[in-house]
Amino acid sequence: MRLTDKEGDFSDTLWIMKSTTKCALSDFSDSTLYRIPTETPRVKNFDGEVLVSFSYAIELQPRCARNDTAVFSFWIKDQAGNISDTVKTAPIIIFRL
Numbered sequence: 001m002r003l004t005d006k007e008g009d010f011s012d013t014l015w016i017m018k019s020t021t022k023c024a025l026s027d028f029s030d031s032t033l034y035r036i037p038t039e040t041p042r043v044k045n046f047d048g049e050v051l052v053s054f055s056y057a058i059e060l061q062p063r064c065a066r067n068d069t070a071v072f073s074f075w076i077k078d079q080a081g082n083i084s085d086t087v088k089t090a091p092i093i094i095f096r097l
Contacts, residue, residue: 001074001087005046009079012036017073023064062096069093
């Protein structure tokens with residue numbers, strides 16, 4: 001994802017929400033596991049990329065005994081309390097192993 005911030009005051013917290021179509025037990029919204037590294041420069045007119053990797057066992061695996069489809073949403077808040085646009089993935093089919 002592309003992260004831009006005119007003031008460069010974005011926080012280190014990346015919010016992620018998983019929404020599924022068949023198994024509500026798999027849904028989550030979390031900000032504790034995903035951080036933008038503190039060494040990322042906070043400069044005016046910041047323009048950079050954010051790469052998020054998921055573990056099948058933690059974030060992806062369906063919590064019900066069937067395959068499922070999920071959409072992941074991502075957003076960030078800056079130091080002034082402004083919330084970014086929300087980025088959403090296309091639907092992702094997740095197979096139960």
